Amino acid sequence: MKKFFFLFAFLMAAVAVQAQYYYDRSKNPDRNVKKTDNLTGRDFDQYFFLSWNYSQSLSNPNYINTPSPLGLKLGFRKRLNDVDRLWAGADLSYNVYRQYYPYQTYTSGTQSTSTDLYNYTYSYSVTANIDYFFLPQDKMVVPYASVGLGVAVNKFAQYYNIYGGASNAWGVQIRPEAGLLVGFAKNAAWRMKAGVYYGYASSKSTTYGFNSFLNMGFQVGVVKMAW
Amino acid sequence: MGAGLVEAVFMVAVGAAAGNVSEKMQNFDTQSMCMKKSLLAIVVAAVFLGSCQPKPNTGDLLKNMVVVTDYDNTVDFTQYSSYYLPLDTLSYFNSSDTNPADTLAVDQSGTGYVGNITTRVNNNMLAAGYTKVGKKASPDLKVYVFIVENYNVYQTYNYYPYGYGYGYGFGYGYGYGGYGYGYSSYSVSDQANLYIEIFDLKNKVNGKPKLIWYSNISDLVSSPDQTATTIVLKSIDQAFKQSSYLKK
CATH class of the missing domain: 3.30.160.670 (Double Stranded RNA Binding Domain)
Known part of the structure; x- marks a missing residue:
């Protein structure tokens, strides 16, 4: 399944690259490149970002219901066409959710078991993304809306004493997002990224009785514009 | 933190992909090469993060x-x-x-x-x-x-x-x-x-x-x-x- 995961991720990214070739303005004889020489002389048409995610698992609250500061997202985007609004790319997202349940007794029938429990969810996803920017990129603050579609893998794990169990669940990931790119000067090469997102993954675990994995969170990161 | 250090940290994070994005990229071939490196960086990062699974402290x-x-x-x-x-x-x-x-x-x-x-x-x-x-x-x-x-x-x-x-x-x-x-x-x-x-x-x-x-x-x-x-x-x-x- 891991091979399938990476092959699918690579395929999604390759499709995005191919689309960019056909939509790249440098190949368009009718291009009308916006003049930005009066600003920095740079016409950014791609960017890369690394962000920190703070998120809350919304599904299966009896398993984990505490927010997680342990999350990262890495991604890139490339402008699709002359209009400085539509960008496409890919995200790699990583989150770990964990919750400690103090020592207590669980009874089932005539059997009782006492232990403390550490519940973990490891969440990974690779998505192909389309971003729409509501203002040109040469502005200092550029709001955007985005949607990502891809593959998610969730590993649900429990640890107690020397024992542990885990279940891997794969599914389709859909993640709408909205946020801002904030530069500290007009047409800045380095910017901040802040956004909120909602994630749905169809990851199903029969072992734990989970039908999906939902999360919501915000991200803050750094963006490197390029051309 | 100086801008140079910030950039250096970022270069490491994205697998040096962004490092190649510079004035040297004047044509699409160069851009395409950069994009391939970006994809490679993401795949490498995926492998790295996939192996990063924190667990509870043994003493706990x-x-x-x-x-x-x-x-x-x-x-x-x-x-x-x-x-x-x-x-x-x-x-x-x-x-x-x-x-x-x-x-x-x-x-x-x-x-x-x-x-x-x-x-x-x-x-x-x-x-x-x-x-x-x-x-x-x-x-x-x-x-x-x-x-x-x-x-x-x-x-x-x-x-x-x-x-x-x-x-x-x-x-x-x-x-x-x-x-x-x-x-x-x-x-x-x-x-x-x-x-x-x-x-x-x-x-x-x-x-x-x-x-x-x-x-x-x-x-x-x-x-x-x-x-x-x-x-x-x-x-x-x-x-x-x-x-x-x-x-x-």
């Missing part, structure tokens, strides 16, 4: 033991009055033992590892209202304490001290897990379990004593309580505490 995990108890719910535990329990010995089974016949751990002082365990079991039986008697005084119950070490958890260790081997009457204990979230599996190659069993000598089945209660406490091997003075004793108390039906 071992602060408490897992205590499992089960009983025969057709039995009225108030009908019993007396029990027999040797305090100076317990049975000890180790798969790596070179002498299979050597199955006893003896503690003449009564204050060592064995003595601490049997004494605590005895105290809990007394607290439950039962009376300790000698083996020849026709006790109603026999309390049998033993340790099984170094057996794979998927191997059930069926031992019946009275000589017939149908195993345990009501679903002996390996394979627990999940605790309300389904059933997970685990594999452990070296561990030790402390078992406490109570047999009915008063109402024998086909002339044989009947197992009516047991407790399985683990893991002894990895526990920081190697002298059975704290965590092990607390776990024995827990076994009786979660078996409130076990009283005179």
Whole structure:
């Protein structure tokens, strides 16, 4: 399944690259490149970002219901066409959710078991993304809306004493997002990224009785514009 | 933090992909190369993050033991009055033992590892209202304490001290897990379990004593309580505490 995961991720990214070739303005004889020489002389048409995610698992609250500061997202985007609004790319997202349940007794029938429990969810996803920017990129603050579609893998794990169990669940990931790119000067090469997102993954675990994995969170990161 | 340092950190994070984005990129071929590197960086990052799975601290995990108890719910535990329990010995089974016949751990002082365990079991039986008697005084119950070490958890260790081997009457204990979230599996190659069993000598089945209660406490091997003075004793108390039906 891991091979399938990476092959699918690579395929999604390759499709995005191919689309960019056909939509790249440098190949368009009718291009009308916006003049930005009066600003920095740079016409950014791609960017890369690394962000920190703070998120809350919304599904299966009896398993984990505490927010997680342990999350990262890495991604890139490339402008699709002359209009400085539509960008496409890919995200790699990583989150770990964990919750400690103090020592207590669980009874089932005539059997009782006492232990403390550490519940973990490891969440990974690779998505192909389309971003729409509501203002040109040469502005200092550029709001955007985005949607990502891809593959998610969730590993649900429990640890107690020397024992542990885990279940891997794969599914389709859909993640709408909205946020801002904030530069500290007009047409800045380095910017901040802040956004909120909602994630749905169809990851199903029969072992734990989970039908999906939902999360919501915000991200803050750094963006490197390029051309 | 200076801009140069920020950029350097970012270059590492994205696999140097952004580092190639510079004024040198004047044509699409160069851009395409950059994009391929970006994709490669993401794949590399995916592999890295995929292998990054934090787990609980081992010290935290071992602060408490897992205590499992089960009983025969057709039995009225108030009908019993007396029990027999040797305090100076317990049975000890180790798969790596070179002498299979050597199955006893003896503690003449009564204050060592064995003595601490049997004494605590005895105290809990007394607290439950039962009376300790000698083996020849026709006790109603026999309390049998033993340790099984170094057996794979998927191997059930069926031992019946009275000589017939149908195993345990009501679903002996390996394979627990999940605790309300389904059933997970685990594999452990070296561990030790402390078992406490109570047999009915008063109402024998086909002339044989009947197992009516047991407790399985683990893991002894990895526990920081190697002298059975704290965590092990607390776990024995827990076994009786979660078996409130076990009283005179």
